[in-house]
Amino acid sequence: MSIRELLVLGTGSQVPSRARNHNGYLLRWDAEGFLFDPGEGTQRQLAFAGSSVSAITRICITHFHGDHCLGLPGIVQRLSLDQVARVHAHFPASGTEFFERLRHASLFHETTELLQEPVHGDGILATGAFGRLEARRLEHRVEAFGYRLVEPDGHNMVPALLERHGVSGPDVGTLSRQGSVRVGERTVTLSEVSAVRRGQKAAFVMDTRLCDAVFALAEDADLLVIESTFLERDADLAREYGHLTAKQAARVAVECGVRRLVLTHFSQRYQDPTLFRDEAAEVFGGDVVAARDLMRIAVPKHTRPE
Template structure:
């Protein structure tokens, strides 16, 4: 699993920070979370083909999170994309779709499905689950979690001991199906080890610290949390329904997350190390995101 930060600024670009966008490469897919202005350019620098993006998840409709989407979709079409694309976002996504399709001389010939979402499970496959949860911002904002489904280890020797021949029946048992061997039923639980927890990544989008996010991010391996302000500007954070770096650290600590990544940094700060240090005072396992930062899990 690989996380690539394409943009890590807040409302305004800076010399070295672009608008929010994060790529997740996992399970044989490329997924994009938010699509701020300059996302196309950042994809080039990150060596990620937009043609391979299968799903896009929008947290909310402030411009810094969506203004890259019209251009990205038109570029995909210009390059001859035929593969379907699915875009998820809170209520209002269909209005955004209409705006995109009516912007200039827009031509999009490949299939795109726009899905308005609410709290709950969005996707569940044999490999992963993606969920969404409303958190607290001054507009509707969805946090997202991606959790790997990790199967218990297959106890090969135990299966052989029970008379299961080496071959396709091993796979069926590992997938949770009973098999019959010489008139005897072998159940999966007889040949599988203990349950294993897969990797969990949670992305806050824009939010003030809240119990909803603490609960949603519970036991995350990686919590990506907006950290727009320093402590000295906490009043601005509260007025604008954003978080300080230390707020993010408290959410990480209370949710029992393993690692915190700070992003969505205000351009008012030239020394971002101060935000990092303020977070580390509360939660030591904290890193500061920067554009094109890559995390491999």
């Protein structure tokens, strides 16, 4: 059974607290595990959450401020300790020196093949059974990238249409693989007996001012994980330090047709995360989640066609 869910490992920003660890987000996507921004304490948070580093297949770092990367040394060393064979790592190319320092922060016996794949600009970073992983350059005080996971559209067979066109048995599989099948004197095409199944999309947007890239990453996302470091009353601070407010995050969700909005990366100046949810809900009428550490959030499924 496939699993598509977000495991929230940390929701704090520059300063962690008793309730909020530094950043850390594990997106389980079928057989893949995308670890975004492993802040300090990520390895321990995985243990608290009942998960492990063996679930990680790709590490994606948005930028090299400490709250987004200081947990990397522990994760890298644990990968070898747990005998994980291979993991891909994506990060801003300008921070390659920092990645190397974090990767080799202390002595350990390295056995995991960690494939460094620096991000140089906007575009597709990887493709596979999971779909495609894309990146867009954000606007922060240092170089930063957001990530977007896109599953291609597929199709679902409609039993009533299959029956109407006389397609049954092994011919159904042939039609699905080849796009058409011969039935008697005519050819039946896939479009005649199926309905489009829209692929799922998930976007991850951390430290940034509001910019075109934020909207491009969020477009039609089923799950948008987005920083909302400040409330709107502190919008001037958000702009000065290169961050978003909860209201701005909600505006993105509205304009981009987001299905589930996950707010995170809360400044330590605020004690009540429900304030972020309430502010966003005034703008976005959809599903809003103010993330909490160790929360599990499902990627919304699409309704199957009749």
